[in-house]
Amino acid sequence: MDKDIYNNLLKRIGKKHLGKRLSRQVILAANYYSKIDPTPFHFENIPWINSTLKFLLKMTGLYERGLQNAIDYKVEQIKVPVRNLPLPFDGFKILQISDIHGDGLIDEGEALKRVLQKIPAEICVFTGDFRLMTQDVHKKALAVTAKIGNCLADHCPKFGILGNHDFIEFVSDLESAGIHILLNEAVPIKKNGAEIWLSGIDDAHLYRCHDIARALDKIPRGSVTILLSHTPETYAQASDAGVDYLLCGHTHGGQICLPGGIPLITNANCPRAFCKGSWVHNGMQGYTSRGTGSSGVPVRFFCPPEITVHELVRVETPLPRPDDQRC
Numbered sequence: 001m002d003k004d005i006y007n008n009l010l011k012r013i014g015k016k017h018l019g020k021r022l023s024r025q026v027i028l029a030a031n032y033y034s035k036i037d038p039t040p041f042h043f044e045n046i047p048w049i050n051s052t053l054k055f056l057l058k059m060t061g062l063y064e065r066g067l068q069n070a071i072d073y074k075v076e077q078i079k080v081p082v083r084n085l086p087l088p089f090d091g092f093k094i095l096q097i098s099d100i101h102g103d104g105l106i107d108e109g110e111a112l113k114r115v116l117q118k119i120p121a122e123i124c125v126f127t128g129d130f131r132l133m134t135q136d137v138h139k140k141a142l143a144v145t146a147k148i149g150n151c152l153a154d155h156c157p158k159f160g161i162l163g164n165h166d167f168i169e170f171v172s173d174l175e176s177a178g179i180h181i182l183l184n185e186a187v188p189i190k191k192n193g194a195e196i197w198l199s200g201i202d203d204a205h206l207y208r209c210h211d212i213a214r215a216l217d218k219i220p221r222g223s224v225t226i227l228l229s230h231t232p233e234t235y236a237q238a239s240d241a242g243v244d245y246l247l248c249g250h251t252h253g254g255q256i257c258l259p260g261g262i263p264l265i266t267n268a269n270c271p272r273a274f275c276k277g278s279w280v281h282n283g284m285q286g287y288t289s290r291g292t293g294s295s296g297v298p299v300r301f302f303c304p305p306e307i308t309v310h311e312l313v314r315v316e317t318p319l320p321r322p323d324d325q326r327c
Helices: 003-034 047-059 063-069 110-116 139-150 170-176 212-216 232-240
Strands: 074-083 093-097 123-127 158-161 179-181 185-191 194-200 225-228 245-248 277-281 284-288 306-315
Touching: 003 170, 047 063, 074 284, 110 139, 110 306, 123 139, 123 245, 139 170, 158 194, 158 225, 170 179, 185 212, 194 212, 212 225, 212 232, 232 245, 232 277, 232 284
Parallel strands: 074 306, 093 123, 123 158, 158 179, 194 225, 225 245, 245 284
Antiparallel strands: 093 306, 185 194, 277 284
């Protein structure tokens, strides 16, 4: 590995953050491969579970249907009323792509690219998990991600965060592909003399290297703030920090669900109300994507993969601030 990658990250995020991320990556990788002290349970990392599920789906004739379901993308159009939204941002559209797991896409992203080319948006955000496995090779995943990013219009800036499947070393390749990765950082988004702020945190689910306070510390008081978090497990911290809108992924909406979209597994340590779609907590709005890709066995049932367009809408009167409303 090129030492420049680590030197650049050290200058950018500091010794504490980089050291914590690298040490946890090494420990988790050692545990995963040694099988002595298993890593936190994730069904996609248990080979016999995936093999058994694949076998059962093939025996029942459902496997091919599940594969096709996994690339039958649904575009979700979400209107987001925002207090104090600067007038130039009324109608501002944010395209969200989450949990690509690029090396697991059966068509290497071709169907996804065809859909994305038709979607107008001012910026695009990737909310983590570029690789299929939490451990394993990653070059194909990053190459597929780069091709997907390249299909977006040149005037659409791209931002992203790392998920629990991503190593810190991915940052260099992702940024070379034009995706600005936010590592407990924030950037202003400017339009016609006005600005809002986009912030992003490192993975809070597996590596626990998120730092919301640091991600928000340079944002001027009173500014509209959108936070990218791979997992919705940060909902309470983000609300306490004064975030206006939290964009998440990680759960895949369950990926394999019962009829009606009822998930069997979400892999998130938070109430299920926060694990799919729109929700509100203490006045902070949030959205959890069902994911654009799939993990483990690349199939979906009763839970279509999604591409999300969030349209910010200016409100003239204050929104109610319930103590805890979830939708």
